[in-house]
Amino acid sequence: MGISGLVAAHRLHEAHDITVYEANDYIGGHTHTIEVERDGRVWPVDTGFIVFNERNYVNFIALLDELGVSSHPTTMSFSVRCDTANLEYNGTSLEKLFVQRRNMLRPSFHRMVRDIVRFYRESRELLEGHDDTTTLGEYLNLNGYSREFTDHHIIPMGSAIWS
Incomplete structure (x- = not known):
């Protein structure tokens, strides 16, 4: 059971008897706490x-506040x-x-970096045009983005965002 089911159970528990069934040996959906020894x-x-x-x-922040769960500011980076x-x-x-210092001499790495800069510049303009018929792969191929960039x-950025 993920966050939606847990919140629904939490909201209903004062007025109703709630039984939670879960196929996994833990609750929390894709969130899972493990213990690491160091x-x-x-x-x-x-x-x-x-x-x-x-x-x-x-709404999530309001729930954390209600439950007295603290949070901490963080910075985000991508590697x-x-x-x-x-x-x-x-x-x-x-x-x-x-x-990796060797990347300074790798033409494929320079091409990827150039494509990163170009993509984030051009994608803003693309969003303003609201073209919802072209897939990301088609867009990259049509506009000559490198395989290294893709x-x-x-692919790693998309995997990080939608994991």
Whole structure:
């Protein structure tokens, strides 16, 4: 049972008897807390949902407030590591972008970075046009985006956003 079912049960429990059935051995949907031991201490780590923002999670924040659950500000960053391609980068600074110094000499890496900049510039204009008939893959092919960009930026970014 995910957050929606848990919230529904929470809201109904004062006026109704609630029984929760769950196929997994834990509740919480795709969120799952595991215990990790480090330096002799055990730390609970949530492996699913870990960030939220005030703009998009108004009701969730209200529920946390009601339950007395605290939260902490965080920064978001995006990094990719692909063992198959022997590639690793992070976009928060030039130093982290070129964490693998050999990427400074890789034409394919420079092409990917150029495509990243171009995509985020052009995608704003595309959104204003509201073209909902072209798939992302078609758009990338039609506009000559590199395979490196697709494989090592767009696919990992989409996987991170919709996981």
